[in-house]
Amino acid sequence: MQRNSKIAVVEDDENLRFLVVHRLKSEGYTTVETGSGGDAVELVLKENPEIVLLDWMLPAMQGSEVCKTLREKGYDGLVIMMTAKAQDLDKIDAYNFGVSDYVTKPFNMDVLVALLDSKVKFLVNHDKHEISRFGDMEHHPPHIHSIVKNGKKIELTILENRILLYFLKNVNKVISRDDLMLEVWGYNSDVNTRTLDMHIVRLRKKIEENPDRPEYLQTIRGVGYKFNA
Structure with a gap:
């Protein structure tokens, strides 16, 4: 695992920021940090980290506005929002302001590191401008x-x-519902299969010519799904 990537930690809770930065440094990551939304944009544009860990609730400028401003100014790294409230996740989906992913507070440090490792691995193995x-x-x-x-x-x-x-x-691989839920919602999620199926239905409406007879995202009865391309 290549952990020499730079991560910006934007979090106004000093204790949490210290814990996250300390753990990331111990894992081999380079870190920059700030507790102010107002300073975050300048910091990220100056340091150009591969990943930004961004708190939702910040003084001066909320995380959503920080992310939106960064995207408008051309930052194309990953932005992972840290949020404590479930309703904020709905806002993130609705506003679509350029967040790459999110992690729900309180989070386990091992899970956070695993998430970041997977993101770094993706960046190393893929051109970030690759189009599928x-x-x-x-x-x-x-x-x-x-x-x-x-x-x-x-x-x-x-x-x-x-x-x-x-x-x-x-x-073209059969993906079980359990594997898909683990990948999408994470380790400590209590999401049920009905919620997953609802998101599949919505996705089909956007990519399928006939969502009732899907060409790409097909259901494998009793198992899960398969994506045909």
């Missing part, structure tokens, strides 16, 4: 949260984007 193509559609880099279909941009929510990314990395 299937049918008449293009899926753009992970933080963009969109597909282009017949020249028209279609927005995806964070969860839809994460589901599609996982399928695109596992084309």
Whole structure:
């Protein structure tokens, strides 16, 4: 695992920021940090880290505004939002302001490191500007949260984007519901299969010509799903 990547930690809780930075340094990551949303944009643009760990609730400027500003100024690294409230996740999906992923507080440090390791591994093994193509559609880099279909941009929510990314990395493989839920929602999630199926239905409406008879995202009865490309 290549852990010499730089991570910016933007968190106003000094104790939590200290713990996260200390752990990341012990894992071999380079870190920069700030507790202010107002300072975060300047810090990230100056240091250009591969990943930004960004708190949702910040003084001066909320995390959503920090992320939006960074994207407008051309930052194309990964932004992982740290949030404590479930309703904030709904806002993240709704606003679609350029977050790559999120982690829910309180989080286990081992799980956070595992998440970051997987992101770094993806960055090392993939061109961040790589475009995946299937049918008449293009899926753009992970933080963009969109597909282009017949020249028209279609927005995806964070969860839809994460589901599609996982399928695109596992084309023509049968994926169980349990594996998919673990990948999409994480280790400590209490999400049920009905919630997963609901997101699959919404994703199908965006990528399938006939969502009731899907060509790409097919159900494997009793097991899970398979993505045909």
